[in-house]
Amino acid sequence: MTDIVTGQIVRVRSRQYLVEEVVSKPSPEQDTKVSLSCLEDDALGESLEVLWEREIDAKIVGATSWDSIANRGFDNPRLFSAYLHTLRWNCVTSTDAKLFQAPYRAGIEVKAYQLEPLRKALLMPRVGLFIADDVGLGKTIEAGLILREMLMRQKVRRVVISCPPSVVRQWQEEMESRFGLTFMILDREFIAARRQERGYGINPWMTHTRFIISHALLRDETYAAPLRDWLGDFAAASMLILDEAHNAAPASGAKYAVDSQLTKTVRDGSNAIL
The missing domain is CATH 3.40.50.10810 (Tandem AAA-ATPase domain)
Known part of the structure; x- marks a missing residue:
């Protein structure tokens, strides 16, 4: 009998998966059927069903996240307040085209003119810009700012x-x-x-x-x-x-x-x- 349970993170076939369902083996001679959901970036959410005992590299990565949360107890009120304000800021920024996140998440000194393409991109329902600045003015940075902002807004x-x-x-x-x-x-x-x-x-x-x-x-x-x-x-x-x-x-x-x-x-x- 295997000790794998729903909610655990496991490693199977050289990739990490979340255990969604465990069907116990009907008899000692049979194997445990496990339904998995991929956690890798290139196949996020893809389903996989395996017979746990038959997988040669299958292993449990760690305890379930819910167990670790329950054992930790409640957060400090000031820490939770900071987290709550962060969520609110992200929600506002995702809907307000005038509030930028990308310049504060980049390791660069942003010039004012480099924010203009980003401002225009956020006002477009379908981003399509032709950036034709002179050499050395930071076209790569302008493109990176737009890309970073779109990724953070999940667009x-x-x-x-x-x-x-x-x-x-x-x-x-x-x-x-x-x-x-x-x-x-x-x-x-x-x-x-x-x-x-x-x-x-x-x-x-x-x-x-x-x-x-x-x-x-x-x-x-x-x-x-x-x-x-x-x-x-x-x-x-x-x-x-x-x-x-x-x-x-x-x-x-x-x-x-x-x-x-x-x-x-x-x-x-x-x-x-x-």
Whole structure:
């Protein structure tokens, strides 16, 4: 008889799950059926049913959260008051477009003009901005502020940043150091690693929620086709950040002008986003 109970956090098949239901084994010769809900970012809420005794790496991570709360007792009134005011601030900010959170959650010194794109974005029902500031004025920071704000307001869950190959690492480092956002760089090495972990048929775009990809790879159907599958016909709560957007400008109206592959990929993705 297993000691697993509903509400526990367990680790099964190298991932963490929440135990939603435990069906005891009908007889000593049979196994315990356990219904699980995934806690990982890339598959949050996905269901899984396992026979507990048959899983070779199954283990209980720790005690249930409710047990730890009950054993701790009541919070200090001043501590609870601070928590309550934090909740109220977050609720107000989520509904009021004039109150910003992102500038206070970023490791940067924000200039006044860098808040203007954020102000405009919050007034839009569907965010669509073309930021064309001069070199060195902080276009990356402005894009990061908008992205951070949208994430905190739970308006965005999936993000794709497309940029020239020379600045892919720079985008990843700045998003992490300035805004605390972890991005996966989608390249050949990333795809090879995911296939080794989860099988050759895995769609690499479905293994995480935030990606950075170079323009050169986004032109390739090997990467663009799985992206379209990931987005589907309409991918609500998704954001595309396109660095050096002039590279994806549509062809002119000349008779023999043809859109580039990057333009087609960006157009297809933009139609499904937000």
